[in-house]
Amino acid sequence: MTENHFAHSRLIWRPANPNATRVDALRRTINWKHGLHLKDFHDLHKYSVEDYTFWKDLWEYLGIIYSVPPQKIVVEGRMKEVPTWFPGARLNYAENLLYRNDDAVAVTCSRETGIIAHYTFRQLRDMVKDVAAALKVNGLEVGDRVAAIATNSIHAVVVCLAAISAGGVYSSTATDMGTQGILDRYRQIQPKFVFAETEVCYAGKTIDLLPKVAEVARDLASKGLKHVILLPSTKMEKEVDLAIDVPRGIMLSKFLASGDGRELTFEQLPFNHPVYILYSSGTSGAPKCMIHAAGGVLMQHKKELALVYDLNVGDTYFQHTTTGWMMWPFMLSGLSCGVRIITYDGSPFYPDVKTFLKFVSDQCVTVFGTSPRFLTEVQGNGIKPSELAPFESLRIVMSTGAILTTPMFEWTQHAFRPDVYLVSGSGGTDICADFVTGVATLPVYAGEIQGKSLGMKMEVFDPTGQNIEHTGQPGELVCTRPHPSLPVGFWGDVDGAKFRSSYYEMYPGIWRQGDFVVVNPKTKGFMILGRSDGVLNPSGVRFGSGEIYSVMEKFSSILDDSLCVGQRRPHDKDERVLLFLKMRPGQKFTSDLCQEIRGAIRSALSARHVPSYIFEISDIPYTVNGKKIEIAVKQIVSGVDVKPSGTVANPESLQLYYKYRNVEAMAASELGTALKAKL
Numbered sequence: 001m002t003e004n005h006f007a008h009s010r011l012i013w014r015p016a017n018p019n020a021t022r023v024d025a026l027r028r029t030i031n032w033k034h035g036l037h038l039k040d041f042h043d044l045h046k047y048s049v050e051d052y053t054f055w056k057d058l059w060e061y062l063g064i065i066y067s068v069p070p071q072k073i074v075v076e077g078r079m080k081e082v083p084t085w086f087p088g089a090r091l092n093y094a095e096n097l098l099y100r101n102d103d104a105v106a107v108t109c110s111r112e113t114g115i116i117a118h119y120t121f122r123q124l125r126d127m128v129k130d131v132a133a134a135l136k137v138n139g140l141e142v143g144d145r146v147a148a149i150a151t152n153s154i155h156a157v158v159v160c161l162a163a164i165s166a167g168g169v170y171s172s173t174a175t176d177m178g179t180q181g182i183l184d185r186y187r188q189i190q191p192k193f194v195f196a197e198t199e200v201c202y203a204g205k206t207i208d209l210l211p212k213v214a215e216v217a218r219d220l221a222s223k224g225l226k227h228v229i230l231l232p233s234t235k236m237e238k239e240v241d242l243a244i245d246v247p248r249g250i251m252l253s254k255f256l257a258s259g260d261g262r263e264l265t266f267e268q269l270p271f272n273h274p275v276y277i278l279y280s281s282g283t284s285g286a287p288k289c290m291i292h293a294a295g296g297v298l299m300q301h302k303k304e305l306a307l308v309y310d311l312n313v314g315d316t317y318f319q320h321t322t323t324g325w326m327m328w329p330f331m332l333s334g335l336s337c338g339v340r341i342i343t344y345d346g347s348p349f350y351p352d353v354k355t356f357l358k359f360v361s362d363q364c365v366t367v368f369g370t371s372p373r374f375l376t377e378v379q380g381n382g383i384k385p386s387e388l389a390p391f392e393s394l395r396i397v398m399s400t401g402a403i404l405t406t407p408m409f410e411w412t413q414h415a416f417r418p419d420v421y422l423v424s425g426s427g428g429t430d431i432c433a434d435f436v437t438g439v440a441t442l443p444v445y446a447g448e449i450q451g452k453s454l455g456m457k458m459e460v461f462d463p464t465g466q467n468i469e470h471t472g473q474p475g476e477l478v479c480t481r482p483h484p485s486l487p488v489g490f491w492g493d494v495d496g497a498k499f500r501s502s503y504y505e506m507y508p509g510i511w512r513q514g515d516f517v518v519v520n521p522k523t524k525g526f527m528i529l530g531r532s533d534g535v536l537n538p539s540g541v542r543f544g545s546g547e548i549y550s551v552m553e554k555f556s557s558i559l560d561d562s563l564c565v566g567q568r569r570p571h572d573k574d575e576r577v578l579l580f581l582k583m584r585p586g587q588k589f590t591s592d593l594c595q596e597i598r599g600a601i602r603s604a605l606s607a608r609h610v611p612s613y614i615f616e617i618s619d620i621p622y623t624v625n626g627k628k629i630e631i632a633v634k635q636i637v638s639g640v641d642v643k644p645s646g647t648v649a650n651p652e653s654l655q656l657y658y659k660y661r662n663v664e665a666m667a668a669s670e671l672g673t674a675l676k677a678k679l
Helices: 002-006 022-034 041-050 053-062 093-097 121-137 154-165 179-189 210-220 252-257 294-307 327-337 353-362 372-380 406-415 497-503 545-555 591-604 630-637 651-669
Strands: 011-013 074-079 082-085 105-111 116-120 145-149 169-173 193-196 199-202 205-208 227-230 249-251 274-279 289-293 316-319 340-345 367-370 396-399 421-424 426-428 433-437 458-461 475-479 511-519 526-531 559-567 576-583 613-616
Touching: 011 406, 011 421, 022 041, 022 053, 022 294, 041 053, 053 294, 093 154, 093 294, 093 327, 105 121, 105 154, 116 121, 121 154, 121 252, 145 154, 145 179, 145 210, 154 169, 154 193, 154 327, 154 340, 169 179, 179 210, 179 289, 193 210, 210 227, 210 249, 227 252, 249 252, 274 294, 289 294, 294 327, 294 433, 316 327, 327 340, 353 372, 372 406, 372 559, 396 406, 406 421, 406 545, 433 475, 458 511, 497 511, 526 545, 526 630, 545 559, 545 591, 559 630, 576 651, 591 613, 613 651, 630 651
Parallel strands: 105 340, 145 169, 145 193, 169 274, 193 227, 227 249, 316 340, 316 367, 367 396, 396 421, 576 613
Antiparallel strands: 074 082, 105 116, 199 205, 274 289, 426 433, 458 475, 475 511, 511 526, 559 576
C-alpha cells in the first residue's frame, strides 16, 4: 500500500532562498532568545509542540496588539480538554486588524459584473466607526451576537469588524443558503442584529432575497432579534426601501443615521472571549455551533499568513470564498499583516473563467487562495492560465477545502508560473485553522501537504490508539496536545457533552479530526485520503475516496465530477464501492469508458480499489461551500433515509441515489453498468 500512495510523489518545487523566509527568521529568533540550536523546520516544530513557551515566542514575534499583557501562557480551563490561554491578557481582534490608518488600499471589492471599488485603511476605519456607533446606540453589548446573510463584499467586512470592535460575536452565512439552513444556525445563537442582502447577482442572474430574509426575520423576532439591517442591492448598487416588508427591518442608511458619531474604540477583552461562531456542515442534521476565541483565531491566522505565506505590507491576498466558509475570517485576518485583501462577489465562471483569471493577474495578487474544484474545472476546460496573463506578482497559489490530487498538483505547479509556490493545507472549521500546511523552507512533492503546522502536535493513529505515522500506513489524523484555537465550545452545549463526543470519544483526551491520512516516511509529507467516517472498506482493505479521485483526474476532459462511496446494507456481508460519474456536456457514458476507468484504477492503485459498480449520475450533491457530500450518499445507498439540511446547495440531487439501494437491479437495468469488477 505504501508504494501506491507515494509512487507519484515527485519533487515539483524547491525554495530558492529558505533563509529569507519569515519562518526561518522565527527559528533564528527563538535560538537567540533561549540559547537553543534548532537546525531546521523539523527542529522548530518539535520545540513548538514540546514547550508551551513557543506560543509566547509567537505572541511576541507576530506583534500581537494588547492593552494588558498575559500573566501566564496556559492554565486549566472549564473543560479539561480545552485550557485557558494567556490568562489576564486584554486585547481586541478588530484592533489588530485595523492597526493601519493610512491611505494605502486595504480592501479591493469586485463583483462579477466587473465593478471594482477600492477602500483605504483610513476609509475602512471610518466605515467601521459608523457601524459600531449605530450598533452601540441600538443596544449592542459585549457578548451579543451579530449575524449576516451577506455576499463577500465591503459591507460584510465592515459589519464584522464593527461588531467585534464593540465586543460582539460575529456569525455569517452565504446568501445561497436556504431558509431552513439559516434558521438551523441562527435559532441556536439568537442574534440581536442581522445584516442581510435584499438582492444579489450570481452567474448573471438576479436573485431576490427579500422573501427569505423576511421569513428568517419573522422566525427570529421572538428570539431576541432587535433589527434586521437591509443592505443595498448588489445589482443596482443602491438602496431600495423595502424595510416595510421585513419584520424589524431598517435600511442601512437609516440605521447608520441613528448613530451618534462617537469615536471608534476597541473593547479590551480576555484572550478567549468569543469572536466568531462557525458551523459544522450539518448535511444530515442540525449543525454544531462552534465558538471561536478572539486570541486563538488571531494567533493561528497570523501565524499561517506570516509564516507560511510570508505576507507583509505591500502584498495582496485574494481568497476566493463565500462568507459562510472558515476561509472568510482567515482572509479577513490578512489585514493584521498590513496587506491588501480582495473580496469577490459572484461566480468565477461568469462571464467566463478566463476573465476571472485575468482579474487575478491584473490585480497584482501575491497569494491566490482557491479550491481543488476550481483548479480542476480550469484544467478540464483545457485552459492554461499562463497563456492568458503574466501573473507577474503571483508568488503563491493556495488550495484548500478538498483533496488536491497528485495530478492536480502537477498541473497547477506549471499552470500559472513554474516558480510559483503551491501550498495545500488541511484543517477545519472546527479549529478555524490548519493542522497540516505549507512549509516555506521545504520542497513540495506532488500530492503531499508539506508538514505539520507549528504548535500543532499531529499524529496518525490506528484504531487501537497506536502511532503509525512512520510506517507509511494510513490511519486517523489526531492532535495530541492542546493549542489556542481549540473551540471554546459549542453554543448551547453547557456541560460540553456534545463537544466531547464530537472529538474525544474515540481516543479519550485526544482530538480526532475525522480525516483518514498517511505520511510519507521519506519526505514527512501528508496525504489526505478522505474523511475517516467515509473510509472505503471492501473485504477489509481500508482506503480513502481521495485515492480514487486522484485517478479520475486523468479523465477530467470527459468527467465533470465523480463521487465514490461505500455501500453496506443491513443484509450485506461486506462493503462494496460504488463510483458515480457526472459527464461533461456532450460526453457519452459507455461501457468502454467504465472499463478504461477500472483499468486505470487497477494500474494506479490495485485490484482491491476497483469499484464494484460504476454508474452515470446527473448530479452530485455539494455543500454551499462546494464540498462533495459523501457521507449522506453513503447512508442513502446503505438504506438510511436522510433529511438534508439547508447547507446542501442542491438537496434535490440526493433523491437520485435512493434507487441504488437495489444496486443489483440498477446494474442489470442500466446498459453498460452491469459489468461488475473482475478482481
